[in-house]
Amino acid sequence: MDEQTFSALRKLIERVEKDSPFYRDKFQKHGVRSQEIRTAEDFEGIPFTTKEELREAYPLGLRAVPEEKVVRIHSSSGTTGIPVVIPYSAQDVADWAEMMKRCYEFAGVTQSDRVQITPGYGLWTAGIGFQAGAELLGAMAVPTGPGNTDKQLQIMMDLKTTVLTATSSYALLIAEEVAKRGIGDQIRLRRGIFGSERWSAKMRGRISRELNIEVFDIYGLTEIYGPGISIDCGQHSGLHYWDDFLYFEVIDPETGRILPHGQYGELVITTLRKEAAPLVRFRTRDITRLIPGQCPCGSPYPRHDIMIGRSDDMVKVKGVNIFPAQIDEFLRTIPEASSEYQLEINHEKGRDRVILRLESESGSDQGMVQNVVRSAFKRKIGIQADVEILEIGQLPRSEKKTKRVLDNRKD
Secondary structure, three states: OOHHHHHHHHHHHHHHHHHOHHHHHHHHHHOOOHHHOOOHHHHOOOOOEOHHHHHHOOOOOOOOOOHHHEEEEEEOOOOOOOOOEEEEEHHHHHHHHHHHHHHHHHOOOOOOOEEEEOOOOOOOOHHHHHHHHHHHHOOEEEOOOOOOHHHHHHHHHHOOOOEEEEEHHHHHHHHHHHHHHOOHHHOOOOEEEEEOOOOOHHHHHHHHHHHOOEEEEEEEEOOEEEEEEEEEOOOOOOEEEOOOOEEEEEEOOOOOOEOOOOOOEEEEEEEOOOOOOOOOOEEEEEEEOEEOOOOOOOOOOOEEOOOOEEOOOOEEEOOEEEOHHHHHHHHOOOOOEEEEEEEEEEEEOOEEEEEEEEEEOOOOOHHHHHHHHHHHHHHHHOOOOEEEEEEOOOOOOOOOOOOOEEEOOOO
């Protein structure tokens, strides 16, 4: 941590202690005093902020500015309980647009581009974030929003869209539809910016080939502005994050110990400038690593690696921990396997049963693929799985995020 970053962190701690009831109470509870934060080690002793705490602050307990300065709110989906509501000041909205603009620039998007924005609008941050960045850049925003793939493709052809933004799952669905309908020669896409979920190298390759585009991985989360807090550049050697707005740490998810650059762990983010809902040491649950050294592209902005999973997306079967990223990894080595799979776990006759459903290219020897995948699963994961081979397109496709793991066991 350099002196400039530490100075920004000190100012943040002083500000939230004074202006944020949420952090004033949290700091009092844990004996944190801003005047005692004199070193980087002192900052690293501040307790983490968790999503559970943010839920407890519902609806507007995170507000750290007068209500008249709040110009917008966004919210998490709340699929696992009470949603997290994040207020934004006008400066927060402007800062977020600036970060999104940088993302477009790093992806090679210019004022001449036409950007089709398929993520959702409303309380979700994605659609409006992509739109604000495109408009600040000066590109043409085409805010189609989610769904209605027929209309998406028609607009894409009629308006000669050059940049597609989407969840990676919806990008794959669009790529498959373009191939199925034989309209590739009518598509003018040259770039794709996709995110919202972890996606494998094999999935990237399929989307890139089907649409004949260069694809970029964008990262963000509702609690920290929204999409646009990092993106990979043309070197595709990690995602650049904006360290003038955000401070990143990577920790051991079990012990909370800070890990050195290069080691995988859970990403923790502190907002340096956010006004309406600043966050100090927020545990994202996303697993990545900070990449040492400067990117070959020459940018001074530091990098983190792609997200390989979440610390809370693990399932335990027969005493073995399984992460979806492990399945992505070994499927990458099997040419006949597509990027799409689904893991189902049932409890039958007193024992857990694991079923891996996998799509494979038509014409493949399904028996051979089944045996290869079954052996690889046993070797890499450590337990036996029943493997079912399906034709391309038989597994569900999503306009949002693809659900990879179905755990049907009762608690």
